[in-house]
Amino acid sequence: MPDFKQNPNPKQRYHLTLTIANAPGPFALVEGKMQFDVKTPECLPPPKENDGHLWPTPTEDIPFVWTRVSDTEYTGVVYIDGMIDEDYYGRGVCHWELIQAYATLKATGAEGETIFNPNIYPEKLIAQQAETTYFWKPFYPRNVDIDNYPESGQTDRSKMASSLKDEDLFTITLTSKAIAP
Template sequence: MNQEITAAEQDVEQGGRGLAKLNPAPRQAYEFVLKIDDAPGPFAMVKGTAQYDVINEQECGRIVPATGRAGRITSKEEVKLQKVSDNEYRGTVYLDLMQDEDYYGRGVCQWKFSGAGAMLKATGADGETRFLSFIEADRFVKGETETQHYADMGYPRESMDDYADYGEDAPEGFKPELREKLFSITLAAKEAQP
C-alpha cells in the first residue's frame, strides 16, 4: 500500500483529515450562531465543528480490500466560535471549505457540507458531560434553527465519565419532575454578507 495513503489513514484515525485538502479560497460563508438558554452555570469549553462528506466515494475513494467497496470519506473541521455575550457564540462556516480532488487516482472526490455542530463542557475537565448539538445542512442553509433541551442534573457531569448528552427535541422528552430543570442550546445560521 502506498505510504502516503497509509499515513493518511492513520491521521484520520487520530482525528485528522488525511489526504483531504482545504479549499484555499472558500466563498460560501454562513454565520453560525449558538445560543444557550437557562443553563445551570457557565461553559468554559464551547467548540464548533462543520462536517463535510464525499458524496461519490464509490467512484473516487480507496477500495477497502476486505469488502471490495470504497469506505466513507468524511471530515469534521473546527469552527472558531467567538463569545459575543454570556449566552451567545458566533463563527463562520464555509459550505465550500473542502477541496474537490482526485485523492486515490480513481476520480475527483466531490465534497458536500452535511451540517454544523457544537460541543459544550462546564469547565472542560476530563470526564465531564459533553453537551452535543447538530443542525443538518438543509436546515442550516435555509436559516432554520435546531434546539435541543438538556437536564440540569448532567451539569457538570453525569455518573458516567465523558457522557455524550445529545438532549431531546422537546421538554416532553423528559420525565415531568425534570421539565422545570432544563436548559437549551439553539443552533442557527444565516448567509454572511460580503
C-alpha cells in the same frame, strides 16, 4: 490515505449564533467543528480482494472558532464549501458535502465532565432556520454515572419523557445567516 485539502477560499459562508437558555451554570469550553464526508463512493478504491471490505467513507472535521458575545451567546462562521473536490484516488473526483456543524461545550473543560454537542444540519443552515436542542439539567456539569458523557440532546421536545418538565431542561439554539460573497 490521501492528503485531503481544505478550501482556502470558501465562498458559501454562514454566520452561526449559539444561544444558551436556562442552563444550570456557565460553559468555560465552547468549540466548534464542521464535519464533511465524501458523497461520491465511486471515487474510492474498490474493495480489498482478500477480505471484500469497502473503504470507509472519508470524513474530515474542520474546526471553527466560537467568539464569546456574552455568557449565553457565541458566534462563529461556517462553510458549505470547506473542502476541495478533487481526484484523490485516481478514480474520479471525490465530491465533499457538509454533514453538520456542531458545538462542543463543557462546564469548565475538566476531564470527566459531560460533553454537550448541539448541531445543525446543512438543510437548516442553508434555509437560515434555527435548530434548538434540549438538554437535561442534571447532566451539568457531569453525568455521575459516565465520565466524559457525550450528550447530543433532543431537538424534538415531544420525543422526551412526558415526566420531564421544562424547568428540568435547558436549550442551546443554533441560528444561521448567510454571509454575502
